[in-house]
Amino acid sequence: MGFAQLEKSVLAKAQTERDKILADAKTTVGEIAKENKKLAEEFRKQSNEETKRLIEAMEKREVASARLEAKKKILLAKKELIEEVFTKVKENLSKKLTAAEKKKLLDSLVKEAKSEIDIGTIFCNSKDKALIPNSKSRDMIGGIIAESKDKTTLVDLSFETLIDDIKEQKIREITGQLFK
Numbered sequence: 321m322g323f324a325q326l327e328k329s330v331l332a333k334a335q336t337e338r339d340k341i342l343a344d345a346k347t348t349v350g351e352i353a354k355e356n357k358k359l360a361e362e363f364r365k366q367s368n369e370e371t372k373r374l375i376e377a378m379e380k381r382e383v384a385s386a387r388l389e390a391k392k393k394i395l396l397a398k399k400e401l402i403e404e405v406f407t408k409v410k411e412n413l414s415k416k417l418t419a420a421e422k423k424k425l426l427d428s429l430v431k432e433a434k435s436e437i438d439i440g441t442i443f444c445n446s447k448d449k450a451l452i453p454n455s456k457s458r459d460m461i462g463g464i465i466a467e468s469k470d471k472t473t474l475v476d477l478s479f480e481t482l483i484d485d486i487k488e489q490k491i492r493e494i495t496g497q498l499f500k
Contacts, residue, residue, distance in 0.1 A: 402487075402491075410483050414448075419451075426463075430466070432477060437466060438468055440468055443460070443466075444465075445457065448462060460480060
């Protein structure tokens with residue numbers, strides 16, 4: 321076997337080896353590409369699912385926040401309505417009583433104050449001053465404020481205070497009646 325044939329034989333083996341290496345490389349590249357494509361698709365799918373979960377969580381938070389805000393607005397509106405009702409009660413209480421009813425009510429308030437203190441001065445609004453002898457005028461809707469003789473104690477039986485006390489004690493019942 322001559323040099324030319326040896327050269328041809330080596331080149332043929334090298335070419336066969338090269339073709340085999342290239343074929344193996346193409347197969348490996350194809351497998352890697354297929355695996356990468358599969359991984360990319362899985363990643364895309366996971367990303368989509370995670371994105372959906374994040375969007376759903378954000379939507380839930382937004383809905384919860386909107387509900388909370390709506391509840392706050394409703395509570396504020398209810399509170400304002402209750403305040404309006406009590407303001408109207410205070411305004412109308414004195415106006416709706418007849419003179420006889422007002423005199424009877426004021427006398428009972430004076431009697432209650434006497435049971436608590438030794439009265440020195442009685443304060444009432446200017447309209448009711450004529451109904452309570454020796455009283456002094458004070459800015460109030462109605463009722464009385466009694467001061468002890470030694471001026472150390474006040475008994476506040478003004479309509480404002482009495483209604484505020486009722487409101488504080490009965491707020492649940494009142495709310496229940498207003499917002500059935």
